[in-house]
Amino acid sequence: MKKYTLAVLVENKSGVLAKVAGLFSKRGYNIDSLAVGVTEDPEISRMTIVVQGDDQVLEQVIKQFNKIIDVIKVSDIEEDDTVERELALIKVTADMTTRAEIIQIANIFRARIVDVARNSITVEVTGDESKIQAIEKLLRQFGIKEMARTGKIALVRGPKKV
């Protein structure tokens, strides 16, 4: 099983996300992550989808995507040189004895402290998947109360557009 990153441009209309998600569930393909937001053109949304499978699964996914009327373009950008980001908010258990160490870890990762309470600290971190996994692993020893991740968004480097 390999991971593939797909950039999908769709019409910004209701029901498109449901159709895309339905395509995966109908065929039993697993979505690793799916992030969606509007683009520079308010009528078009961009989905970044990470899917697991083999080459045949990828081929079918792309072909099935292309069948959806509201899908404008599908590109496999796995092999491209890309800028990739995920955002995570991690709420960590913290008291007087651990707070300093947590802040130190956040600084090392260029993460930001976005909320502090008596028993917790919430850290905002952006980066690629491995960076987020790394900070998560380090913070886990203190006890993670809650975590939210956005899923990956990606753009191909340089002037090329997909």
Added chain:
Amino acid sequence: MTIGSLEKVTGARALIKGLEEEDVTTMFGYPGAALLHIYDELYDSNLRHVLVRHEQAAVHAADGYARVTGKTGVCMATSGPGATNLVTGIATAYMDSIPIVALTGQVPHSIIGNDSFQEADITGITLPITKHRYLVPEAKDLPRIVKEAFHIASTGRQGPVLIDMPKDVINGEFECNSIETVKLQGYKPTYRGNAQQIKKAAEEIANSCMPIIYAGGGVISSNASAELAELAETLMAPVTTTLMGISSIPAEHPLNLGMLGMHGSKYANYSVQGSDLIIAIGARFDDRVTGKLQSFAPNAKIIHIDIDPAEISKNVPAHIPIVGDAKIVLKSLIKHVKQCNSETWLEKINEWKREYPLTYEQGKSIKPQFVIEQISEACSNAIIVTEVGQHQMWAAQFFKYKEPRTFITSGGLGTMGYGFPAAIGAKVGRPDKTVINIAGDGSFQMNSRELATAVQNDIPVVSVILNNGYLGMVRQWQELFYDRRYSHTCIKGSVDFVKLAEAYGALGLRVEKPSEVRPAIKEAIASGRPSVIDITIECEENVSPMVPAGAAINEFIGPEGNK
């Protein structure tokens, strides 16, 4: 006719005008509260509206109409239960790539999502079984959406499109500009096959001495029958068709091997398995065709011509994929090919044909195959529609189809109850043709109430019921795989079909002897009335040959087994 500039119209009026602009002359439907404004407009319009007795019949009739005419079929149902009753028919059309536009009413926008009276999320429900679907946001969007819907349904790989119209959209007034052309950024079907790929295919064909053409429903929907025959004759390659491809080449064409797959002829299946090259045209390698995928045509290279790129290499990897419309691709392919060195191959196939013909033995009781042959001889130009089951397979095997769009059947979804309403739609679409619905006693009961529709609208469809007192195909599987434990498949004596027909004002005829078959068919056709012929057939007759599910298609079971 165009909608005049800045004319003030209601959504209902705009819909009717939009349908007229798309050359819709006939629709099938059932009214309801949400649709009152539309039905009021219909009262004064020239559109023919056929009132059915259940919404499922409206969509099957639109589907049958589309299959015989090649035009987009239109059906309409009200919100909630009306809309959900369309679901089976929409799925049927989707599986067989039939162009229909299904119109549904919806509760007003202001109460959508409130679990309002007669509300159902029909665009959500039909998401996986439509080519596209719309929940119309405002009345002013309706003219554009109608245009887009017909464009999408009838182009590329055809299919059903649903337009869900909230009541405020139907009733709402707006100033209507003339409709611009359809602009869909993400929808650009490919019609012309890639020239390089076509050349590669021609080279592969030149190297083949055991070729076979495998033709599907795509040949019929692209009206490519003449090109199919020309290709076969040019190459001297045999042709086998899927269930959906039947009638794409005349049954009596010397190169036609009939249907392949689970109930395909032995000679067709042996030919596929033995071939060195398969030219698949508008066919999708369905499991009923391929049997066990790993054993399918082990020595064959595959040229796959299809308008839908997603079909290529979905089930069987294609060596040479050609995306495009069957007619256009075949036209250019024919220019590059010449006769194959297939003489020995054709001789071998003829041997198989002689050795394993499709036969049956007619005794005292009536054999279903005999009935089909009698219909074929009595009216060879008829349009045959079927329900789903054993009778469907016999109709596929034993009727001698002459021209395309004369065999109408639910191939992909296998919808029991499809045949009779589809036959009504077919007769409305082709009033010049005799339309015969070949039915089983099980399937016919699923939509027999539509006799009222046929009688009230004077649509003279003949239903021939092959009555064996069983849900025949399931019984056959129980016989073969469950040791004849006929669990809940016996339906003997459930209804007197002759009296049923008469109760609705149709003609009912009973046939119990072989000699009565032909006269009854003639009488029913001559009557010019909706008719039902109830024919008592041999009750445990099986469809043969048969390949069990999951086996290779040259592994037959049954009394004569795998000779």
